[in-house]
Amino acid sequence: MRETPALSAEQQAREEDLIQRVLRSFDECTNPRLKELMISAVENLHAFVREVRLTEEEWLQGIEFLTAVGHMTNDQRQEFILLSDTLGVSMQTIAINNEAYDDATEATVFGPFFVEGSPALESGGDIAFGAAGEPCWVEGTVTDAQGRPVAGAGIEVWEADAAGFYDVQYGDQRTAARGQLSSQADGSYRFWAVTPVPYPIPDDGPVGKMLEATGRSPMRAAHLHFLVRAPHCRTLVTHIFVEGDELLDSDTVFGVKNSLVKKFERQPVGTPTPDGRVVEGTWSKVTFDIVLAPAGA
Template identity: 70%
Template sequence: MTTDAPVSAEQQRREEELVERVLRSFDGCADPRLATVMRSLTRHLHAFLREVRLTEQEWEAAIAFLTAAGHITDDRRQEFILLSDVLGASMQTIAINNEAVGSATEATVFGPFFVEDSPEISIGGDIANGATGQPCWVEGTVTDTTGRPVPGARIEVWEADDDGFYDVQYDDGRTAARAHLFSDAEGRYALWGITPTPYPIPADGPVGGLLEAVGRSPLRAAHLHFMVTAPRCRRLVTHIFVRGDDLLDRDSVFGVKESLVKDFVTQPAGTPTPDGRVVDGSWSRARFDIVLATEEEQR
């Protein structure tokens, strides 16, 4: 069957009648929001099925795909979030729920590799803890949209190592390239990490197979994750990206925003560091000033 094959008026009537029957099945739902979501989902799902004239073989393939995604998902890997990411659904949800507020820093995808209870470092501390990569100094301020400093903001930072892996992707229980710190009384923060490099999302499962089938790369643009929380402020989940990265316009999860692209400036070997640390070889530095929207500014 081809998608442009004519559909008779009688066939259309039957299909539309089924949609209406399914919609009516939610009439007894006691939760108005759930009823709204389910009715909209039904309309859009059936519209998709009818538009592409989905075959039974394609339906079976879709069920097999979702089953495989369930089988590979565990407490360390969430294949359904990965699927949401590569379809842009994660970024769309973030856009809907994080409307632009003045000069507030833009949000982007959370990603599957955040871990609670990261180690605390002091301002100027090193999150690497043995992770491989070029040392990188990151500094900035945390303010609200009026420019007032936000002291005591909790800043979670995490990233992949130079081999493209997060610590939780290793089997040895290491904690590396992740930590948290707090902004000082003037809203300032600084830390040592490693210069971000591109890496592939996990591509050995059904989502990786999907990307290969449609000719898309699994690579993510180089980035450093941040999650910033402070009293009376909206939580910020974001990344910063490396200016000049070839993958900025084809990040596999559509997470790049121009405002989050920063200069990571390479410093030649022997260049004095901001805190006097002795670095063996070259290092880089970047500035990321974080602006938080207040709870009152949320819609």
């Protein structure tokens, strides 16, 4: 960090007077939480400006950057989520709001590609719906923190295809590599997906330019998304990651947690599948046992 020049008492007084006047402007706010958030945000923003001695040109560049982020955002792409993710703010918020609870499965980033109303599957169904990729058998159980099976838990899953794209990135209204199903009476679940592959986040916008300018990669480690909901349990948003992926230590949104790294076992050509499906070529399988924390924990 560069050295901060010594400031005269007069200059320090002027800067301090300004921040105090801004803070007093919230005195009549009747929403205690909103008042707390605004005061803290203003205090920290002013502290940043004063610490780095922000120039007017730099501030204008920052405003132009955020404006570009807004212009890039639409119904199919949320550039602000990408910005939050790549700055680690999403993961920090998740960490604060999903405190550790016994052996409950850890949460990670939601990401910008979830879509409401994905196709419903029967147990053992296939979320690929034509998405390119090596078939992958996914199975596991859903239990509560006391180890009791959770029947009827809603499980939504989504992922990129073998080319590293989500269905919404194609722009042709396709629905692929996503679906939803429920856990069985014994808490078990199973479905077909495609083996996850690494891919870059959309980097043709301002967030991509920020990563390039700061010498960072846009690549995400290979993963499969899960959203799990059940009565009396804390909703879980998480991924599982592929053991051995070279990007596990450099995931651009800081989403990897050791507990979520799973072994995707590649099966040789001709290996019988769990449900008798005939697969041309190799396929993989993975087990992911999900433990839900209680609601309010």
